[in-house]
Amino acid sequence: MENNDIIRPENLVYKRPALLSENHMHYCPGCSHGVVHKLVAEVIEEMGLAESAIGVAPVGCAVFAYNYIDIDWMEAAHGRATAMATAAKRLQPDKLVFTYQGDGDFSAIGTCESIHSCNRGENIAIIFINNAIYGMTGGQMAPTTLLGQKTATCPYGRRADLNGYPLAITPLLAQLDGTCYVTRQSVHKPANVRKAKAAIKKAFQNSLDGKGTSVVEIVATCNTGWKLTPEKANLWMEENMFAKYPLGDLKDVDAKK
Amino acid sequence: MKDQVTLMKGNEALAMAMIRYGADGYFGYPITPQSEVLEKLEEEMPWDTTGMVVLQAESEVSAINMVYAGACCGKAVCTSTSSPGFSLMQEGMSYMSASEVPALVINVMRGGPGLGTIHPSQADYFQACKGGGHGDYHPIVLAPSSVQEMADFVGLAWDLAFKYRCVSMILVDGLIGQMMEKVVLPEQKPRRTEDQIREQCPWAINGRKGMRPKNIITSLELDDDKMEANNERFQATYREIEKNEVRCELVNTDDCDYLMVAFGSMARIGMKTMELAAEEGIKIGLVRPITLWPFPTKEIAEAAKGKKGVFVPELSCGQMIEDVKLAVECKLPVEFYGRTGGNVPSPEELLDALKNKLINK
Amino acid sequence: MKAEIVIAGFGGQGVLSMGKILAYSGLMEDKEVSWLPSYGPEQRGGTANVTVILNDERISSPILNSYDMVVVLNQQSLDKFESKVKPGGILIYDNYGIHMPPTRKDIKVYSIAATEASIEMKNSKTFNMIVLGAMLKANPMVTIESVLKGLKKTLPERHWHLLPLNEEALKKGATLIND
Numbered sequence: 001m002e003n004n005d006i007i008r009p010e011n012l013v014y015k016r017p018a019l020l021s022e023n024h025m026h027y028c029p030g031c032s033h034g035v036v037h038k039l040v041a042e043v044i045e046e047m048g049l050a051e052s053a054i055g056v057a058p059v060g061c062a063v064f065a066y067n068y069i070d071i072d073w074m075e076a077a078h079g080r081a082t083a084m085a086t087a088a089k090r091l092q093p094d095k096l097v098f099t100y101q102g103d104g105d106f107s108a109i110g111t112c113e114s115i116h117s118c119n120r121g122e123n124i125a126i127i128f129i130n131n132a133i134y135g136m137t138g139g140q141m142a143p144t145t146l147l148g149q150k151t152a153t154c155p156y157g158r159r160a161d162l163n164g165y166p167l168a169i170t171p172l173l174a175q176l177d178g179t180c181y182v183t184r185q186s187v188h189k190p191a192n193v194r195k196a197k198a199a200i201k202k203a204f205q206n207s208l209d210g211k212g213t214s215v216v217e218i219v220a221t222c223n224t225g226w227k228l229t230p231e232k233a234n235l236w237m238e239e240n241m242f243a244k245y246p247l248g249d250l251k252d253v254d255a256k257k
Numbered sequence: 258m259k260d261q262v263t264l265m266k267g268n269e270a271l272a273m274a275m276i277r278y279g280a281d282g283y284f285g286y287p288i289t290p291q292s293e294v295l296e297k298l299e300e301e302m303p304w305d306t307t308g309m310v311v312l313q314a315e316s317e318v319s320a321i322n323m324v325y326a327g328a329c330c331g332k333a334v335c336t337s338t339s340s341p342g343f344s345l346m347q348e349g350m351s352y353m354s355a356s357e358v359p360a361l362v363i364n365v366m367r368g369g370p371g372l373g374t375i376h377p378s379q380a381d382y383f384q385a386c387k388g389g390g391h392g393d394y395h396p397i398v399l400a401p402s403s404v405q406e407m408a409d410f411v412g413l414a415w416d417l418a419f420k421y422r423c424v425s426m427i428l429v430d431g432l433i434g435q436m437m438e439k440v441v442l443p444e445q446k447p448r449r450t451e452d453q454i455r456e457q458c459p460w461a462i463n464g465r466k467g468m469r470p471k472n473i474i475t476s477l478e479l480d481d482d483k484m485e486a487n488n489e490r491f492q493a494t495y496r497e498i499e500k501n502e503v504r505c506e507l508v509n510t511d512d513c514d515y516l517m518v519a520f521g522s523m524a525r526i527g528m529k530t531m532e533l534a535a536e537e538g539i540k541i542g543l544v545r546p547i548t549l550w551p552f553p554t555k556e557i558a559e560a561a562k563g564k565k566g567v568f569v570p571e572l573s574c575g576q577m578i579e580d581v582k583l584a585v586e587c588k589l590p591v592e593f594y595g596r597t598g599g600n601v602p603s604p605e606e607l608l609d610a611l612k613n614k615l616i617n618k
Numbered sequence: 619m620k621a622e623i624v625i626a627g628f629g630g631q632g633v634l635s636m637g638k639i640l641a642y643s644g645l646m647e648d649k650e651v652s653w654l655p656s657y658g659p660e661q662r663g664g665t666a667n668v669t670v671i672l673n674d675e676r677i678s679s680p681i682l683n684s685y686d687m688v689v690v691l692n693q694q695s696l697d698k699f700e701s702k703v704k705p706g707g708i709l710i711y712d713n714y715g716i717h718m719p720p721t722r723k724d725i726k727v728y729s730i731a732a733t734e735a736s737i738e739m740k741n742s743k744t745f746n747m748i749v750l751g752a753m754l755k756a757n758p759m760v761t762i763e764s765v766l767k768g769l770k771k772t773l774p775e776r777h778w779h780l781l782p783l784n785e786e787a788l789k790k791g792a793t794l795i796n797d
Contacts, residue, residue: 052464056326057475066473072462074329075475076322077352083319084326088462090310091282091332092451095464113322116315264645264653290657375657436680437641437653528678603683 030230032220060102079110082117121178139225180212272297274411281332284323290431291365317342321349328358331461335361351390355476359418376599380573404438504547513542529604626667627691632746637668642768744787751791
């Protein structure tokens with residue numbers, strides 16, 4: 001097969017999702033955000049929600065998510081994304097409203113809003129990227145930073161007596177009556193990417209169906225912050241992160257039936 | 258249907274006026290002395306009639322960010338709080354101003370600083386008018402002095418917010434919030450349809466219907482020159498507001514020797530002081546700023562011409578007086594009398610203070 | 619017509635609602651009215667007071683330092699407000715539990731046995747309508763018809779059967795004022 005045959009439209013097997021813009025992403029090579037962005041764009045397109053999707057962007061690495069996914073976006077103050085999503089959804093119940101937040105935004109400064117939005121059972125979807133570090137500001141400690149993990153603000157490794165324990169927030173949210181679907185996924189291998197996509201789709205569908213709050217935690221890498229190559233970061237995640245943050249569904253109200 | 262005169266608290270009038278305006282949403286957190294706003298809304302159940310959303314948030318921080326989102330969606334949304342809660346909302350005030358979205362924020366002031374007292378105060382004047390959050394911004398600040406104005410200013414504040422894409426405030430003290438007076442509520446307006454919002458607010462976050470170009474509302478701009486241009490645009494709007502929207506009430510300012518400048522409940526008390534003074538042959542005129550920002554600078558300068566002195570009573574340690582002094586450029590004596598801690602002076606007390614500071618000095 | 623009134627007593631004695639009924643009665647007669655409560659925890663146990671102003675013209679200050687009529691329902695309120703009656707004004711007090719009666723000579727003082735009267739009516743809830751009846755006898759600023767009209771407007775229909783009892787209490791209150 002010649003090159004010219006390969007690029008013929010009838011031979012197309014994979015393309016950039018229509019809703020993923022051509023802006024160059026500011027994410028570091030190896031970062032998980034790019035993959036998750038692509039999944040969100042794909043799912044919105046496949047579900048036919050391009051005209052009714054509203055994203056709420058966080059403060060953190062994903063602050064510019066609005067530059068990459070071509071839907072309507074509002075940019076929240078640090079930690080307040082779920083409060084904004086609450087109002088956006090209640091005021092426009094026919095829209096798909098989701099937040100896209102990192103571990104600092106969602107489980108440190110925004111913990112109060114996160115818990116109460118989930119507890120009220122707001123019909124929103126939350127995509128929560130947990131890479132156990134503050135990437136945007138230069139690799140400081142996150143609530144989810146593992147014990148012993150080195151960051152700019154725990155340079156000798158996180159110590160429970162000094163810094164407290166890593167916060168696993170999704171199991172907490174799974175206990176709340178307002179959540180309908182709480183799951184933990186990753187995007188470091190093709191099989192995981194497929195599962196993560198299915199999870200995002202399910203979360204969005206739940207929101208449209210008014211079932212309550214869905215939380216999709218993506219256990220992610222930050223190879224820059226972790227000071228590892230992308231490949232080693234994936235291995236480090238499998239060995240260390242998955243022990244504290246094991247993958248799988250924590251809650252699915254449909255599965256019980 | 259034209260409404261009959263009815264009797265209600267200032268806080269209740271705020272709630273009823275929101276529903277009548279065709280408000281889309283209210284998000285708030287209870288705090289004395291303004292909790293009647295949320296209580297009245299919950300009692301009225303407007304979600305069954307007009308479709309208005311009413312939500313008790315988990316905090317003032319959350320409430321103001323819900324308002325921020327609603328404003329981004331082009332909806333008529335508001336919150337109300339009292340001083341400590343308003344402090345928590347400053348972040349949101351700054352973000353909404355930077356995002357150029359229209360919203361209504363009501364502060365029924367109580368005495369501070371700190372947890373302070375639940376009784377009336379006007380000590381959040383600086384915080385409201387000068388921008389209590391970070392960066393250069395101003396909300397439009399309306400200061401009602403009666404229950405009727407509480408009802409009337411809700412609609413006015415929203416109209417101005419949508420006209421200029423800015424935050425409008427109603428700044429009032431607990432006394433006006435808690436007192437009952439006669440009021441005629443505005444007529445019920447329908448809530449705007451989604452099509453109307455799309456037409457009126459083409460920038461709103463309501464989905465790319467017809468695959469229109471995407472809308473993004475953000476206060477973030479990392480390019481220095483672009484951020485400076487943003488600031489220049491905000492300031493241009495503020496100059497426009499200053500040009501068009503100054504409002505004040507002048508009472509007896511032509512025929513008086515002394516000028517009083519007071520807002521809200523202090524203007525009401527001051528009116529009685531004027532009556533008492535007239536009985537003693539002392540002629541006092543009153544300028545009552547209705548917009549605290551933009552401030553009626555020219556109007557005060559004009560009214561002060563040829564007077565023997567200016568008297569500024571406030572429920573604070575002296576905040577608005579700075580703007581009064583700037584207005585008259587210190588060309589005549591400007592004297593202050595204030596009470597704090599939730600204490601409210603009587604009309605006689607104000608008259609004594611005026612006499613001591615300006616007449617028998 | 620202008621009447622500047624303060625009613626003061628224990629929280630829970632119905633001070634605020636008594637003021638409210640008076641304000642509504644003024645509304646029924648197309649008067650300008652203002653009702654300003656002391657608010658906060660004192661409503662629920664300590665002393666509470668309410669300022670009510672009825673006027674044919676626009677009301678300036680809703681807060682006052684001297685009053686045409688002062689109505690006090692306990693000793694603390696009497697101690698606090700006796701000096702605030704305008705010369706020639708009216709002071710009404712419920713004599714129950716008062717051990718230091720008022721001493722001013724330049725005002726009209728009425729001691730009323732409202733608590734006793736409510737016991738006679740076998741219904742402690744009639745207390746504040748009895749006091750209001752006395753107030754209106756001492757200064758007929760609104761008619762009893764307006765009071766009943768205002769009550770009907772503010773009470774939910776399920777309570778309308780109590781209107782005759784309220785009317786009776788108002789009339790009973792009027793008999794307690796003896797010049």
